[in-house]
Amino acid sequence: MSVSQPTWNEVPGGFHPASGPDYLPLEQLRDLQFRRLSATVARAYERVALFRGRMQERALTPAHVRTLADVAQLPFTVKTDLRDTYPFGLFAAPMEEIVRLHASSGTTGKPIVVAYTQQDLDVWTSVMVRAFAACGLHRGDVIQNAYGYGLFTGGLGAHYGAEALGATVIPISGGNTERQIMVLNDFGVTAICCTPSYFLHLMERSAEMGLRPAQLRVGVFGAEPWSEAMRHRIEKETGISAFDIYGLSEIIGPGVAIECPRHDGLHVFEDHFWPEIIDPLTGNVLPDGQEGELVLTTLSKQAMPMIRYRTRDISILHAEPCSCGRTLRRIRRISRRSDDMFIIRGVNVFPSQVETALLQVEGTLPHYQITLTRDKGLDEMEVAVEVTEAVFTDRIQGLEELRAKLSSAIEHIIGLRAKIQLVAPRTIQRSEGKARRVVDKRTL
Amino acid sequence: MKLNQLSLFLENKPGQLKVPCQVLGDAGIDILTMSLADTEQFGILRLIVRDWQKARDLLRAAGVVVKVNEVLALDVEDRPGGLARVLDVLDQAKLAVEYMYAFTCDARGHKAALLFRFENPDAAIAVLKQHGVRVLESEELLARIKG
Numbered sequence: 001m002s003v004s005q006p007t008w009n010e011v012p013g014g015f016h017p018a019s020g021p022d023y024l025p026l027e028q029l030r031d032l033q034f035r036r037l038s039a040t041v042a043r044a045y046e047r048v049a050l051f052r053g054r055m056q057e058r059a060l061t062p063a064h065v066r067t068l069a070d071v072a073q074l075p076f077t078v079k080t081d082l083r084d085t086y087p088f089g090l091f092a093a094p095m096e097e098i099v100r101l102h103a104s105s106g107t108t109g110k111p112i113v114v115a116y117t118q119q120d121l122d123v124w125t126s127v128m129v130r131a132f133a134a135c136g137l138h139r140g141d142v143i144q145n146a147y148g149y150g151l152f153t154g155g156l157g158a159h160y161g162a163e164a165l166g167a168t169v170i171p172i173s174g175g176n177t178e179r180q181i182m183v184l185n186d187f188g189v190t191a192i193c194c195t196p197s198y199f200l201h202l203m204e205r206s207a208e209m210g211l212r213p214a215q216l217r218v219g220v221f222g223a224e225p226w227s228e229a230m231r232h233r234i235e236k237e238t239g240i241s242a243f244d245i246y247g248l249s250e251i252i253g254p255g256v257a258i259e260c261p262r263h264d265g266l267h268v269f270e271d272h273f274w275p276e277i278i279d280p281l282t283g284n285v286l287p288d289g290q291e292g293e294l295v296l297t298t299l300s301k302q303a304m305p306m307i308r309y310r311t312r313d314i315s316i317l318h319a320e321p322c323s324c325g326r327t328l329r330r331i332r333r334i335s336r337r338s339d340d341m342f343i344i345r346g347v348n349v350f351p352s353q354v355e356t357a358l359l360q361v362e363g364t365l366p367h368y369q370i371t372l373t374r375d376k377g378l379d380e381m382e383v384a385v386e387v388t389e390a391v392f393t394d395r396i397q398g399l400e401e402l403r404a405k406l407s408s409a410i411e412h413i414i415g416l417r418a419k420i421q422l423v424a425p426r427t428i429q430r431s432e433g434k435a436r437r438v439v440d441k442r443t444l
Numbered sequence: 445m446k447l448n449q450l451s452l453f454l455e456n457k458p459g460q461l462k463v464p465c466q467v468l469g470d471a472g473i474d475i476l477t478m479s480l481a482d483t484e485q486f487g488i489l490r491l492i493v494r495d496w497q498k499a500r501d502l503l504r505a506a507g508v509v510v511k512v513n514e515v516l517a518l519d520v521e522d523r524p525g526g527l528a529r530v531l532d533v534l535d536q537a538k539l540a541v542e543y544m545y546a547f548t549c550d551a552r553g554h555k556a557a558l559l560f561r562f563e564n565p566d567a568a569i570a571v572l573k574q575h576g577v578r579v580l581e582s583e584e585l586l587a588r589i590k591g
Contacts, residue, residue: 422485
């Protein structure tokens, strides 16, 4: 199994049995990865029409994948592929074998559906256990899971992992700040899972109420980008260790990569997810250490294998050994995207979604601009919309109704309430080429 | 009978009200009366001018969002109870009023002109006539202003 004991034994309870694969000798790891890759490509070729079609276009068959490097020959998968095959077009298992469906929003209106067999769920749980173990969590910890439960993969993903870890899980889901704080203080919570901005918000509210959750030791934060500066602020103000967790529903959910106590990049659970960095313009694979777009291939998923999925997240792959002892490669924390998607309160939003909503209400697309702000940890989205003669009405109520309609349409599509600001014509800056749709005033 | 009123969208920020006033001022257009309805975010400025078409075109060219609406100028006794009497008529006839405001003009003769925006101006004209409430023609109204 593992080669050496991990060095992070400052944590009581230390090493978790499930973490063995984190420490595989490289030769064993690569061998395992190749076997799984072959099986995945064969499965996808046999069962997923879209993938097979693209392979055939390139005169490729699974037999062409003879080494791990041959992944680079395979076709990419992009987000629109999931939208275009909605709902179940990319599934590689019959419905009777699929025990879970999750969904997340697509770029315009239709959700993206992902599926899991029992084995897929077991893999998901195992990577989440390893992720929590890397954060120093173990049986005896009390984990408050404030990721949203439901179609979103965050809540249930973290839940199953925390439970399998042997910890005491509080499935509180998102929202209701007063109750979150009550539980945080009264239930002896030692670790919390939520978005980093929501955690800031909880801390601000707690401070206002004069409360300090003394037992809180660890934060497992994800679903949105956050900086080193933010981490230092959290750790300084609360004394907890803050860990970044990375994942995406298209691949599995949370649990694709996790920081270790060195906090120097996130270890990718690459025995299950093969990472590549590519040049987003040419599609060429870049060497370790160079910045580019993160591409992921699932190595064990049955219900919905994903071959070379372009995440649009910008990162770097580090192959140098980490002093924690893990042989899994690290990716640099994600701080930005190669497209115009932004994340607010853990929700992915594309400006095109806002455009769809505006178009729906007005019949044409007005000039607009989205401004993101953060007040005491709570993110706000404000959409300034230029008033045109077509929508202008002489009645105050008419304009208020317009605002309400716009707000409601946006909420319907992205699931978040945005404030609408009606502004005078030509107030929003015009630009040559790409318009500046989003002004992000938050310090992440 | 119906007066053409200009309605302008004003964002609630400094300098917004000045823009249309400056445009009209520069063109020598006299604002006969006005009303400003406001909310926290924005306002609607309602104006009566003589040459409303010219004003509208100038404002549009200056990038102001303008709409033209019809309002009625009602002749109201300028003494206590004058308005109440008119409102009584409207209530009984169930005529919905969107908004109203006063017309600044010569107060001689104890007559006031009040502008009303009705949901259905034509229905309103018929009812008001029946009840003896005078709807002023624009010439008479404009004559009153300058005395």
